[in-house]
Amino acid sequence: MKHRHSHPDQQPDGVSRREFLHRSSAALAGAVAIVLILPEGSAAGISGAEYDWDRHTWVYVIDTTKCIGCGSCVSACRAENSVPEGMYRTWVERYEIPVTGEAFIDSPDGGEHGFDPVTSGMNVGKGFFVPKMCNHCRATPCTQVCPVGASFTTRDGVVLVDAEHCIGCGYCVQACPFGSRFINPTTHTADKCTWCYHRITKGLTTACVEICPVGARQLGNRDDPDDPVNEILATRRVQVLQPELLTRPQCYYLGLDMEVR
Amino acid sequence: MTSENPLAHSKHVFRAALLLLAVVVALILGRLFFVPETWGEYGFYRGAAVGEHRAEPVRFGGDEACEPCHDAEYAEHAAGVHAPVRCELCHGPVALHADLEEGEKLAEMPVRRGRELCELCHRAQAARPASFPQIDVREHVLENGGEVTPDACFDCHDPHSPY
Numbered sequence: 001m002k003h004r005h006s007h008p009d010q011q012p013d014g015v016s017r018r019e020f021l022h023r024s025s026a027a028l029a030g031a032v033a034i035v036l037i038l039p040e041g042s043a044a045g046i047s048g049a050e051y052d053w054d055r056h057t058w059v060y061v062i063d064t065t066k067c068i069g070c071g072s073c074v075s076a077c078r079a080e081n082s083v084p085e086g087m088y089r090t091w092v093e094r095y096e097i098p099v100t101g102e103a104f105i106d107s108p109d110g111g112e113h114g115f116d117p118v119t120s121g122m123n124v125g126k127g128f129f130v131p132k133m134c135n136h137c138r139a140t141p142c143t144q145v146c147p148v149g150a151s152f153t154t155r156d157g158v159v160l161v162d163a164e165h166c167i168g169c170g171y172c173v174q175a176c177p178f179g180s181r182f183i184n185p186t187t188h189t190a191d192k193c194t195w196c197y198h199r200i201t202k203g204l205t206t207a208c209v210e211i212c213p214v215g216a217r218q219l220g221n222r223d224d225p226d227d228p229v230n231e232i233l234a235t236r237r238v239q240v241l242q243p244e245l246l247t248r249p250q251c252y253y254l255g256l257d258m259e260v261r
Numbered sequence: 262m263t264s265e266n267p268l269a270h271s272k273h274v275f276r277a278a279l280l281l282l283a284v285v286v287a288l289i290l291g292r293l294f295f296v297p298e299t300w301g302e303y304g305f306y307r308g309a310a311v312g313e314h315r316a317e318p319v320r321f322g323g324d325e326a327c328e329p330c331h332d333a334e335y336a337e338h339a340a341g342v343h344a345p346v347r348c349e350l351c352h353g354p355v356a357l358h359a360d361l362e363e364g365e366k367l368a369e370m371p372v373r374r375g376r377e378l379c380e381l382c383h384r385a386q387a388a389r390p391a392s393f394p395q396i397d398v399r400e401h402v403l404e405n406g407g408e409v410t411p412d413a414c415f416d417c418h419d420p421h422s423p424y
Contacts, residue, residue: 027281068389070381072350079354080320094388114381115388127388152306162310165297198317207321213346213382214393 051201056156057222058195058250061229061238062131065255066216069094069129073208073217074112080196080207087182088112089193090133090208095259099125103259130260131217133208134159134180134193135241135249142172142181142192151190157222157250158197163189177245195219320356324348327355334421341422351378351420379414 069092077083077090092111096104096118104118111129118124136159143151143159150166153159161172166189173181173190184191196206200219204210209217220229232238232254239256240249253260302308327348328335338344349355351373358370376398385395402413410416418424 065390068382068393069386072381076321076349076354079357081317096387114377114384115386117384117386124387127386128390129388149300149305149307152304152310154311155303160310160314162307162313164310164313165307194314197311197314199319199321201315202319204319204323210321210323211347211350213350215345 050203053154053156053201055221055223058136058157058200059220059222059229059233060133060136060195060251061218061220061232061254062251063216063218063254064128064130064257064260066214067092067129067131068214068216069111069115070213071109071111071114072211072213073131074110076207076211077193078112080199081194083191084185087184087191089180089191090131093130093132093260094118094127095130095257096122096124096127097257097259098122105259126257128255128257130253130256131208132178132180132241133251134176134195135178135247135251136193136195138248138250140247141175141177145171145175147171154197156201158195158200159192160194160197161190161192163187163191166190177242177247178249318356320354321347321349322355322361326359326361330359337419338421342424343420343422374415375411376414379418379420 071092073090074088074092077088078085081089083089088110090110091107093105093107094111094115098104101122104122106115108115115129136153136157138153138157140153140159143153147169148165148167150162151159151172152162163184168183168188168190170183170190173183181190181192183189196204196208199206205219206217209219218229218232220227222230224230233252236254238252238254240252241256242249242261297307297309299308300306303311324335324339324347335348338348352358353371353373355361358368359366380398382393383395383398385397389395398413399409402409405417407413407416414420
């Protein structure tokens, strides 16, 4: 739409102030857009003879009916990833639910040193352990809130933190509904489970899956039809944590009870 | 209409254009300076961060990493009921003990020994799957005429192959 002639500011032989502002702001917006869009390249990505991230979509399956609550996954994670004491990238929760009354839920030291038997003498109707960790959500709130783009999802479906770029504001820690993130007291940046990205991109599995003595934890590739996790997801009844939040978690649970949030 | 010079009143336009140019140049320079080199390589993040994650050191090597030097223990363990229990669950990550690429021993392997180790998995718990073997260590030791010591389990059971 053009503004013409009738304006009182109209110069006899030039552009109106209004038109000038219109044109110059359009030019400025265009320049800014070019500057911002320019570097969004279309690089080939992480691929090579040994690993191609376009042929992997990682998913995780946790069988709560198998977990014995030994906490080996918690200490293995700490050792593999130098997780500081008192912080947890994965942890194990214990649920003891009496026939009537309140459920007993605890996770002393994240379950790292095992669990002492509960001595309350309650009549436990059902009891189980639930290992927890980052769910590597498809629609994850944590990366959305990062003000500097330090948190992102890789093409193979792993949510990572760029510790060099992170400013440690802690917004993502607040945003995660599963409590999977923390501020690392050594680096003062956000820290979380990486699904052992350094291992899974080398043909190994995560440290927690590697160490679990009962096979309660499994990591698999959605893109590989022969991967055993695909049979589990296709034939077993699985659930995710807090599905009502629509974050599309990629940790699938077998035998999840409604008491577990 | 006057016959004034058409450029007579254009000074403010050039000033504004110059200012605009300065802003654009400042933006481009600022971007070069502040935006990391590999930003946007794969998405709205620093592309190099992916490679940095991949370059983290691997510490757990799996049972296969232990076999070359400890073949007798490896064979005994692999044939027993504890075969699904990884060596490194009780002993810790192999990277603390040996440099596998150089084939060099770095330090003594830490051995977690004591009934607490066994109790991590086998102490009776209402929350454990009922089918999983679990006991009250004290009761079990006394029943079998043993002495309740911190190492009591190992008087009868070899953790590599407990039965």
